Amino acid sequence: MMPGWLRGLLVLLGVAGLFAVPRITGNEYVLALGVSFAMFSVLSGGLNLVYGYTGLLSFAQVGFFGIGGYTSALLVTERGWPLEAGAACGGALAALVGLVIGYSSLRLSRHAFAIVSLSFAFLCMIVARDWVSLTRGAMGIPGLPVPVLHLPGWSWRLSRPADFYYLLMGFAVIAQAVIYLVVTSRLGRAMRAIKLNEALAQSQGISPLSYKLLALALSAFLAGVVGGLFVFYLTIVDPSIFDFYYTETMLIMVIIGGPGSFWGVLGASAVLAALPDLLRFTTDLRMVLYGAVLIAAMLVFPGGVGGWLQRRALRRWRRPRLAAP
Amino acid sequence: MDAGFYLQLLLNGIVIGVIYALVAMGLSLIFGVLEIVNFAHGEFYMLGAMLAYFLTMNMGLGYAATVVVVTAVAVCLGYVLYEALLASLEGGGFERSILLTLGLSMVLQNGAVFLFTTTPRMVQTSQSYVNLVVGDVRVSLMRVFALALGLLAFGALYLILYGTRIGRAMRGVAQNRDAALMVGIDPRAVSRLAVAIGIGLSGLAGAALAPVYAVHPLMGFSFVFKAFAIIIIGGLGNVAGAAVAAVALGMLESVIGGFLPLVMVDALVFSSMIAMLLLRPQGLFGRGVRV
């Protein structure tokens, strides 16, 4: 185990390094990878909170992401709201929707929740594509304006790629800090308890539904906000924001990183955000590959990297016990 | 609007409802027996339709023979699916089963997109443009054929579930898993057959609808969305409930679809699933689901 101060120092150095990137290189490709990593780390981190820690397999993240994107884009373009208000509103709406689908299905079973969350993500795509009066249909809302972020005493016009890099990386750092705070607190401990043995947790006074809804709402909020920011980087929001591609990618990140392992999932997000561009696959084949990875992971490698580390830790405890007389 | 128009919509609704029922009953049967939600279920419907397309359009096989071949292939695929992937999950891992079938769905769907592109294709048979006309109502022969196939499959499923030993065992497991296992039912044989039947029904549904709707690799994905709502509304694991809910949904959808944009229908389907979960979580027709 690393001492706490060393870990803190490493994290500080890592964050400083990430923020130094645009000063070192103006290379747009590098910045784009950084934005992609920042965005995916928030999505996969939220999914890890819901699935990895609380044991709820959710396919709704992409729905929250897109709801945030659409809400923020519509509020900024149609109502002239500032970016921060639009994105926050998108996050809040996503959290609200998350509470509704969570509350309705979780009382029945985890199976029902998995089904409802997938149906929800799918419905989002249909609504975005076909409810033209609300979402402008398949063409989406192109040409989103250069947004302005109003911080106390400072207006920030996000006109260069580097601005978006700073913005999304900054939000990702905050989001990860929030997730870290939750999972290392005793709330996170209760969530893990629910995942590991729900009936036992209940018998100890833990209300599984409350914690599940907390995890769901928090991850929905973060996904909604990051969606609300990301669409302005793309300068367009259209139904492809609900594409299953996002769901598959963040699932793979969590599975490879190890559900319930904060640093594992963060690391997997970094690797996988960069990897597809390195591999230069066509999208369809990449999805085939991801699907195959998922199947293989479920058959032979269920715990991911994090699970493997945990098993190693377990063996360390077992060995001296066996050796004892 | 006259009565003929409504009758027309209702009839179309029954046809699509019966096909929904084929997919949803298989999904519900697999859930009831194995406690696995098969997220790849819609892809087998897609594969059935694609295979029907290639058999009729590329190989020149007659439509009736095509339906038989597709169903047989789907049943075999069900066996393979169970033996290769699902058997290893037996009794363990709710997440693993979902992620495994989801991964399979990704492979099948995107593999099909890669191989065949998303261009819609039509299965054309010699009877494609033949209509039956009764009074004001005009129905294409292929729809009637699809309906007949669906009803035939209902009958066959009923015979298997109620007339055979293993069918009764299957119902037993779906109703009370622990009790059924205690009285000496071989869970592997029952599960294997349930998956084979479920996938077979899905493939049959694909073949039945191929001449009526366009065939393309993404068709399974949108279809299974309805099937999920159906099995929740009918009661998870309740096969008969799924059939009733499916036919009702097909008719509702067809009638409403005559007046409202399709997105409203989908939104309605989803909202009725949520409403059902809030008001009557065990589904219209019950069967308590053990968590």
Add this chain to the structure above:
Amino acid sequence: MTLLLEVTGLTKRYLGLTAVDRVAFEVEGGTVVGLIGPNGSGKSTIVDCLSGFQRADGGQWRLDGRALTGLPAHRIARAGLTRTFQTVRAYDELTLLDNLRVAAQERDGVGWLPSLSRGPRLRAAEKAAEARGRDLLTTVGLAEYAQAPAAILSYGQRKLLAIAAAMMARPKLVVLDEPVAGVNPTMIRRIETVIHQLNAEGVTFVIVEHNMDFIMSLCRRVIVLEAGEKIADGPPHLIRSDPHVLAAYLGQRRAAELVLPLPKGERAG
């Protein structure tokens, strides 16, 4: 002695079968009460209903004067009635100490926000929980594994951990569902000692068990069920000679010898 648990008219039906039929009993504070009966007599159903894990079809129960009827499981636990499970449960990936800390955290009154801000209240509560957890681990003899994940424990040790966890939140009443089924004799004596010790500290127990020697030596009062009905209720020496009980058990034993010669501990899952 005060009345701690009052149960009246408890009824549970499955598919037309009445598994528990209008069962009524009380438990006085500070006692150890045994709940016995042949297989399928409804003991476990009673435990599940009282603790909120199954919905009862009829009846009322109060703990220390407070009505618990119909509350969800976690609220019943917070009200002071905790239970253990027949198939032992533990959080395998958490350390023993964390297993115990989780069990206490919903009853120390520290809410979600203070839990996140990690202020002095939370630190005090967690410190108290850790102290109590270490005490209980010492009591059940698992102190040396405090920092080890629960997955390393043996079957009997897990039963001890479950008892300790049920004690964490200082409940008024603890229901132990088959605490010694499938456990070796040495471990049974250990569990017996632990229950004695905790009872001496004022905890009230209801114990569901098949092991007669264990029940008879531990309980001052025994309730006997057969086919969902209470057929006897009294001190062990009277129960031993009660004709109804003998009939129920003899009938059961004969039937058991004929059909199901299961050795004890077969149910260990």
